[in-house]
Amino acid sequence: MNAHSNPKPQQARRSSALKGRIRVPGDKSISHRALLFGALAVGETTVTGLLEGEDVIATSKAVQALGATVVRKGEGDWSVRGVGVGGFLQPKNTLDFGNAGTGVRLTMGAVAGCPIRVAFDGDASLRKRPMGRILDPLKQMGARAVEEASGTRLPLVIEGARDPIPITYRTPVASAQIKSAVLLAGLCAPGETTVIEDEASRDHTERLLTHFGAEVVSLPEGQHGRRITLIGQPELRPAPIVVPGDPSSAAFPIVAALLVPGSEVVLEGVMINPLRIGLITTLREMGADIETLDSRYEGGEDIADLRVRASTLKGVDVPAERAPSMIDEYLVLAVAAAFATGETRMRGLKELRVKESDRLAATADGLKANGVDCEIDGDDLIVRGNGRAAPGGGTVATHMDHRLAMSFLVLGLASEKPVTVDDSTFIATSFPAFTELMRGLGAELS
Ligand SMILES: O=C(O)C1=C[C@@H](OP(=O)(O)O)[C@@H](O)[C@H](O)C1
Numbered sequence: 001m002n003a004h005s006n007p008k009p010q011q012a013r014r015s016s017a018l019k020g021r022i023r024v025p026g027d028k029s030i031s032h033r034a035l036l037f038g039a040l041a042v043g044e045t046t047v048t049g050l051l052e053g054e055d056v057i058a059t060s061k062a063v064q065a066l067g068a069t070v071v072r073k074g075e076g077d078w079s080v081r082g083v084g085v086g087g088f089l090q091p092k093n094t095l096d097f098g099n100a101g102t103g104v105r106l107t108m109g110a111v112a113g114c115p116i117r118v119a120f121d122g123d124a125s126l127r128k129r130p131m132g133r134i135l136d137p138l139k140q141m142g143a144r145a146v147e148e149a150s151g152t153r154l155p156l157v158i159e160g161a162r163d164p165i166p167i168t169y170r171t172p173v174a175s176a177q178i179k180s181a182v183l184l185a186g187l188c189a190p191g192e193t194t195v196i197e198d199e200a201s202r203d204h205t206e207r208l209l210t211h212f213g214a215e216v217v218s219l220p221e222g223q224h225g226r227r228i229t230l231i232g233q234p235e236l237r238p239a240p241i242v243v244p245g246d247p248s249s250a251a252f253p254i255v256a257a258l259l260v261p262g263s264e265v266v267l268e269g270v271m272i273n274p275l276r277i278g279l280i281t282t283l284r285e286m287g288a289d290i291e292t293l294d295s296r297y298e299g300g301e302d303i304a305d306l307r308v309r310a311s312t313l314k315g316v317d318v319p320a321e322r323a324p325s326m327i328d329e330y331l332v333l334a335v336a337a338a339f340a341t342g343e344t345r346m347r348g349l350k351e352l353r354v355k356e357s358d359r360l361a362a363t364a365d366g367l368k369a370n371g372v373d374c375e376i377d378g379d380d381l382i383v384r385g386n387g388r389a390a391p392g393g394g395t396v397a398t399h400m401d402h403r404l405a406m407s408f409l410v411l412g413l414a415s416e417k418p419v420t421v422d423d424s425t426f427i428a429t430s431f432p433a434f435t436e437l438m439r440g441l442g443a444e445l446s
């Protein structure tokens, strides 16, 4: 299914200095989890700062169909009355997750330990994405997957386990979605469910389950990994959730402010969880002037205000092990690299091929369409800038991918000629106020 049947092209043109203070929307990863974990708690969870993007709205509808009561009390203020671990009811209809990988994969995990049969579907982009990575461990835990489409793609039906089996599972790729699906299924299983990851992925599931009273132990594993163990069948207690600003959304105004000469922008309340800030680390290595102001701890996460000033950037080598901490930010990093002096090599980007689009190919295509020198070498993306504004002037195919649309609009704000994206409608999945916020800073978006 596609909620966006009418593509809406959008154009960005060279802007004068971006100035002002903004607050980016709530973190998408935490927003999905707030609704889902609230639905698994006994009693009422209040959520403030929830991202009201289409992906998260799809999750809110799914948990309602599974028996939770969800009420929107005001902008970003929501309440969820949960049914308790193992208490999900069989939904009457297919759960349609639209464009949302996180929503569908985490919900699959959450239903896998309940004795119910649930049909899952999504839009044309989500139907292309691999689900076998989630189904494999869930089957080991006793769930059955009835695959309707070819291979392990949506649409498909999961029959949850009557007696879920706790497992120890080593994830084949660093993925918070796989880790979270296994831990959520493990909530219903007796005893210990353990996930081992060779590279640490974002840890919001572990933090929030602990916040709700579950016993979760996370230990270092090898050089960069974690071993996470959950004790099953806890009673989750509702606890208020304050959703911090999304660093993945902040990435767009941050890079725009770095590239548009004379800019100075402050972003308030951005989450700076160490497992999410690979982009900021990388941009600083490139010479970016990003100042951390007023670091504080709020709602179980480190947050800060970030002051960003236009900067001269140089190319860098981005190590593969940094990928999990900036997996959604490579597109906009590639845009920044197009304005830097010298070569930027971004290593180990295999996972980008299975996101909302093949982001590796689509980013290279978009850069080339705008006169930027780049190439894909195995799983690496190489961008060569000459320290001047990118030529621009191209039209970019966005393939139902919000981050491609926003990244190339950022390119257009600083390039010589305007940049057009063929469809901006998917921006609403993660950052509905993108155009309005950017225009407020002075961005020329039409
Ligand atoms: O768990 C999450 O909230 C997410 C995990 C990442 O996906 P993977 O687990 O596939 O790396 C990321 O790309 C996605 O936007 C959000």
Ligand SMILES: C=C(OP(=O)(O)O)C(=O)O
Pocket (backbone or CB within 6 Å): 028, 055, 099, 100, 101, 102, 103, 328, 355, 356, 403, 430
């Ligand atoms: C990959 C993303 O999201 P999801 O996997 O939830 O669709 C993203 O937001 O960039």
